Amino acid sequence: MSPSVESTGGRNRGRPFRFLMAVEPGVRGFTIVELIVVLVLLGILSVTAFSRFVRPSAFAPGIVIHAIVLEARAAQQLAASRMDAQVALLVDRSGDDWRLRVQTDVDGVVRTERVAAENTVLTAASGLTSATIDAATPLILRFDTAGDLSQVLIGAAAGDPAQGVDLSLSGDSTRQACVYPSGYVADAACV
Secondary structure, eight states, X not given: OOOOTTTTTTTTTTOTTGGGGOOOTTOOOOOHHXXXXXXXXXXXXXHHHHHHHSOGXXXXXXXXXXXXXXXXXXXXXXXXXXXXXXXXEEEEEETTEEXXXXXXXXXXXXEEEEEEOTTOEEEEEETTEEEEESSSSOEEEEEOTTSOEEEEEETTEEOOGGGOXXXXXXXXXXXXXXXXXXXXXXXXXXX
């Protein structure tokens, strides 16, 4: 029979759940300091174990493709606001870093962003033109005054701005981006 207030002969009158906390005399529980020390040790162990499963380099393609999307959007917005200049985004490699430059034909380089990402490979495709981007083969996207994609250069080869640009960055993971003919840049594969 399970213990209840009635079965204990009235010893727990006024404290009906006392039987749940029944402790033998001389037996103590854990102190708050001991519990905190155990929680801190478990936290340290979980962070150490998590870092063994997920390497920081797994996030590199996502960081680089996000930076490219942001700089392309900045270039498109600058092109739409500047009636006196053509705006271009240049993407190339500088050592282990990706170098992203927004420039105008009037002011020169307006913005430069460097993103460190070792062991990553960027492939650009536009129409029938496709190549891996590096220091010798830059990607150049030009925007007209309406913010539309007006010219695509992958190295020395011309791409087709009417078909946009499909970007794929691979490393420990793979991320994609799309520059549509309207100049809109999405952090996803072209559809």
